[in-house]
Amino acid sequence: MGDPRVIIVGAGPAGIRAAATLVAAGIIPTLVEEGRRDGGQIYRRQPEGFVRPYDRLYGSEAAKAAALHRTFEGLAGLIAYRPETLAWNVADGALHVVSGGVADALPFDALIVCSGATDRLMPVDGWNLPGTYSLGAAQIALKSQACAIGRRVVFLGTGPLLYLVAAQYHKAGAEVAAVLDTAPAWLRLRALPHLLARPWVLARGLMLVTRLRRAGIPVMTGVEPVAIVGTPEAEVGGVTIEDAHGHLRSFSCDAVALGYHLRPETQLADLARCAFAFDPVSRQWLPDIDPDGRSSVRGVYLAGDGARVLGADGAEAAGELAALAALRDLGRAVAEPRMTHLRRICQRMDRFRRGLAAAFPWPAGQAARLTDDTIVCRCEAVTVGTLRGVARDMGAIELNRGKAFSRVGMGRCQGRYCGHAAAEIIAAASGLPVEAVGRLRGQAPVKPLPIATVRAST
Amino acid sequence: MTARRPLNAQADVIIVGGGIMGAAAAFFLRRRGRSVILLERGLIGQQASGTNFGNVRRQGRFLPQLPLANRSREIWGRLNELLGEDAEFLASGHIRVCYGEAQAAEFEAYANAARAYGLDLEMISHNALRQRFPFLGPEIVAGSYSPHDGHANPRLAAPAFGRAAARAGALVLEQTEIQSVEKAGEDFRVESTDGRVYGAPSLLITAGAWGSLLSAQFGEAVPLVPHGPQMGVSEPVPYRIEPVIGVVSRIPEEGIYLRQITRGNIIFGGGNRGPAYPDLRRAYVLPQNTLNQLPQLGRLVPALSRLNLIRVWSGIEAYLPDDRPIMGPSPTVPGLFYAFGFCGHGFQLGPGVGDTMAELIDTGRTSTPIDPFAISRFLGT
Numbered sequence: 001m002g003d004p005r006v007i008i009v010g011a012g013p014a015g016i017r018a019a020a021t022l023v024a025a026g027i028i029p030t031l032v033e034e035g036r037r038d039g040g041q042i043y044r045r046q047p048e049g050f051v052r053p054y055d056r057l058y059g060s061e062a063a064k065a066a067a068l069h070r071t072f073e074g075l076a077g078l079i080a081y082r083p084e085t086l087a088w089n090v091a092d093g094a095l096h097v098v099s100g101g102v103a104d105a106l107p108f109d110a111l112i113v114c115s116g117a118t119d120r121l122m123p124v125d126g127w128n129l130p131g132t133y134s135l136g137a138a139q140i141a142l143k144s145q146a147c148a149i150g151r152r153v154v155f156l157g158t159g160p161l162l163y164l165v166a167a168q169y170h171k172a173g174a175e176v177a178a179v180l181d182t183a184p185a186w187l188r189l190r191a192l193p194h195l196l197a198r199p200w201v202l203a204r205g206l207m208l209v210t211r212l213r214r215a216g217i218p219v220m221t222g223v224e225p226v227a228i229v230g231t232p233e234a235e236v237g238g239v240t241i242e243d244a245h246g247h248l249r250s251f252s253c254d255a256v257a258l259g260y261h262l263r264p265e266t267q268l269a270d271l272a273r274c275a276f277a278f279d280p281v282s283r284q285w286l287p288d289i290d291p292d293g294r295s296s297v298r299g300v301y302l303a304g305d306g307a308r309v310l311g312a313d314g315a316e317a318a319g320e321l322a323a324l325a326a327l328r329d330l331g332r333a334v335a336e337p338r339m340t341h342l343r344r345i346c347q348r349m350d351r352f353r354r355g356l357a358a359a360f361p362w363p364a365g366q367a368a369r370l371t372d373d374t375i376v377c378r379c380e381a382v383t384v385g386t387l388r389g390v391a392r393d394m395g396a397i398e399l400n401r402g403k404a405f406s407r408v409g410m411g412r413c414q415g416r417y418c419g420h421a422a423a424e425i426i427a428a429a430s431g432l433p434v435e436a437v438g439r440l441r442g443q444a445p446v447k448p449l450p451i452a453t454v455r456a457s458t
Numbered sequence: 459m460t461a462r463r464p465l466n467a468q469a470d471v472i473i474v475g476g477g478i479m480g481a482a483a484a485f486f487l488r489r490r491g492r493s494v495i496l497l498e499r500g501l502i503g504q505q506a507s508g509t510n511f512g513n514v515r516r517q518g519r520f521l522p523q524l525p526l527a528n529r530s531r532e533i534w535g536r537l538n539e540l541l542g543e544d545a546e547f548l549a550s551g552h553i554r555v556c557y558g559e560a561q562a563a564e565f566e567a568y569a570n571a572a573r574a575y576g577l578d579l580e581m582i583s584h585n586a587l588r589q590r591f592p593f594l595g596p597e598i599v600a601g602s603y604s605p606h607d608g609h610a611n612p613r614l615a616a617p618a619f620g621r622a623a624a625r626a627g628a629l630v631l632e633q634t635e636i637q638s639v640e641k642a643g644e645d646f647r648v649e650s651t652d653g654r655v656y657g658a659p660s661l662l663i664t665a666g667a668w669g670s671l672l673s674a675q676f677g678e679a680v681p682l683v684p685h686g687p688q689m690g691v692s693e694p695v696p697y698r699i700e701p702v703i704g705v706v707s708r709i710p711e712e713g714i715y716l717r718q719i720t721r722g723n724i725i726f727g728g729g730n731r732g733p734a735y736p737d738l739r740r741a742y743v744l745p746q747n748t749l750n751q752l753p754q755l756g757r758l759v760p761a762l763s764r765l766n767l768i769r770v771w772s773g774i775e776a777y778l779p780d781d782r783p784i785m786g787p788s789p790t791v792p793g794l795f796y797a798f799g800f801c802g803h804g805f806q807l808g809p810g811v812g813d814t815m816a817e818l819i820d821t822g823r824t825s826t827p828i829d830p831f832a833i834s835r836f837l838g839t
Contacts, residue, residue, distance in 0.1 A: 089748075091744060091745050092744075394621070398501070405614070411768070443770055444745065448693060448766035448767065448768050450765075451765050451766065451767055452764070
């Protein structure tokens with residue numbers, strides 16, 4: 001029997017730590033990365049030729065970013081690295097990838113999915129106007145290309161990223177018109193016991209808010225989004241909200257960064273037929289994992305924000321832990337104290353995750369208040385009213401049924417950006433708890449696959 | 459659409475299985491004034507009826523099936539007014555194409571034979587074909603054009619029949635799983651897993667891939683094999699491809715078919731079939747099947763090579779060894795009727811099967827011949 005075939009998907013903090021752990025055990029893993037460069041999102045590398053120093057790019061996290069990048073560089077020649085490669089499907093013990101228009105099937109004994117997270121979005125009237133970006137996209141523009149999404153930007157939503165990206169924009173010289181948080185401030189007090197699991201992270205977060213306020217930027221909590229309003233040219237011209245006292249407030253801007261914390265990218269886990277369960281803490285369906293990252297499917301491991309949004313530090317621990325679990329399941333000797341140590345880190349991070357979910361909750365209640373002509377599925381231009389109609393008049397009280405009748409989630413993004421909101425809208429329209437509405441079944445391909453794709457010659 | 463659940467209910471007819479066959483039969487039985495209970499384990503039209511390609515095609519069928527297909531096609535043409543809902547039926551035309559001369563000769567022979575059944579097909583040679591349908595690839599040798607065939611939306615058709623049946627007074631019960639089916643005296647007695655009991659002198663089994671599990675209760679099991687169609691859809695582009703196009707070939711990988719919907723997406727299927735698991739109620743698309751389909755799409759319509767595939771899906775279809783469905787009365791149990799196992803070509807037939815089964819149950823005879831589909835051909839007596 002040859003060396004075990006271990007594949008890691010995603011060269012972010014979790015994937016790189018998993019790769020390093022496997023290499024240390026004498027295994028040559030395959031590392032599949034969709035992007036051009038390693039680092040993931042938080043430690044995203046700037047393109048070649050850009051020369052911003054680490055402390056400017058990563059601020060307080062510069063040392064960690066540098067350490068992770070160094071670790072990756074040290075793996076050169078020790079791993080089979082496949083950048084710019086999309087893992088589009090997984091079936092029958094093989095990961096299906098495509099790169100440069102050529103498709104290949106990579107059989108595995110263990111698959112460690114570190115697929116990361118993307119923005120979680122709730123529609124708002126006018127969010128389809130050009131100039132509206134997700135918070136994550138706004139941050140990528142800055143980090144990767146040193147671009148801002150606009151001259152004067154409103155940050156709307158909730159979660160740590162709302163304040164972080166606003167502060168990064170301010171620091172980079174963009175005008176931050178306002179930071180508008182849907183979460184009321186008192187929730188943070190209630191979440192404090194959990195948030196104290198990571199006191200330094202909490203302190204840094206508080207400093208960010210202070211810095212924004214000191215700069216004279218309006219920072220409001222407990223707001224209700226009313227609309228993103230357009231210019232006569234039908235581009236973003238401003239944001240209207242209702243403040244915590246019920247007064248309408250408007251902020252002019254030429255771009256909006258919108259997001260309500262993150263959602264794991266779980267399509268590969270779904271295609272691998274992993275079991276999912278509803279997580280009441282974050283009000284979303286998550287793949288089942290044991291404390292070490294084992295999914296319900298033998299040989300499939302899930303780590304990092306793609307399994308639970310623990311952030312970059314948690315992802316590094318979870319990636320190493322999943323790799324150790326895979327090694328143990330492959331019959332290799334693994335140091336139990338190290339696993340215990342990593343499990344404790346992950347538990348602490350998970351406590352903090354719960355704190356964040358309580359302090360910056362997903363604004364489920366907005367779903368019932370959206371106007372009928374607000375677009376929910378931007379790929380297919382499905383309105384909230386259409387979705388409510390199929391729920392109320394056609395009995396589509398299950399999300400896949402709602403999709404079948406209304407086309408919600410049928411477009412290019414396959415419901416990755418509208419699926420959570422669509423579930424809340426159906427739940428509100430039918431008076432059911434959102435977990436009873438279910439979740440969109442994942443279907444291949446994970447991202448659009450060119451029809452011109454050819455098979456690798458073997 | 460699920461009605462309030464009565465504790466027990468009695469009707470003229472119980473239908474088990476709410477796919478397009480059962481939902482259409484319920485609708486047409488109501489139009490004949492018969493009281494109906496339609497029992498569906500999941501949701502109406504959720505399995506093969508909702509996941510198939512959406513072909514409303516007559517040409518190429520087993521010739522003795524054409525009268526039934528014609529009857530169905532006539533109903534498709536007035537479906538919206540019948541149901542009061544739009545199932546997106548489009549009489550767009552349907553074209554069968556081939557890459558070899560042998561199939562071209564078969565097209566010719568089929569067209570000559572089909573004429574007797576009232577189906578007029580137009581033979582189109584290579585050059586004329588490319589002139590008329592310039593998006594077709596250069597390898598295509600010949601085509602057979604059926605101007606009045608077309609396509610419809612399978613996600614909408616069966617549920618529309620179910621809702622129309624319910625509006626017409628049928629008791630349509632979704633999420634109702636059957637525990638037992640038996641004949642007790644003059645009536646059939648159907649018990650659901652929630653302990654409710656339904657009774658009727660007539661019972662129609664339209665349970666698709668699960669049909670034989672029920673016919674076996676009456677000693678009439680058939681060799682039903684489940685397969686999953688391998689479907690896919692492209693991103694939307696401007697609407698240019700009017701007819702449904704299907705390749706006829708002896709090489710399974712070449713046998714793909716596609717249609718463009720007015721929204722712009724190109725829906726395709728064909729090639730090798732995939733695995734289906736009736737007990738799990740899931741069927742899967744195998745990645746290698748998708749990868750086999752992609753170059754065939756580019757071969758059939760070269761412009762498609764510039765698009766992206768955005769989603770694949772499958773469903774649970776039931777096949778019989780002779781590729782023909784089970785349809786008609788039970789030879790041994792009076793009042794028992796079957797319509798299942800449509801071998802991947804049932805969607806077009808759905809409205810016609812519903813109408814014909816309603817006629818059979820109501821009058822004891824059918825004005826459309828269905829003898830070739832009798833269950834007795836598998837009962838070995």
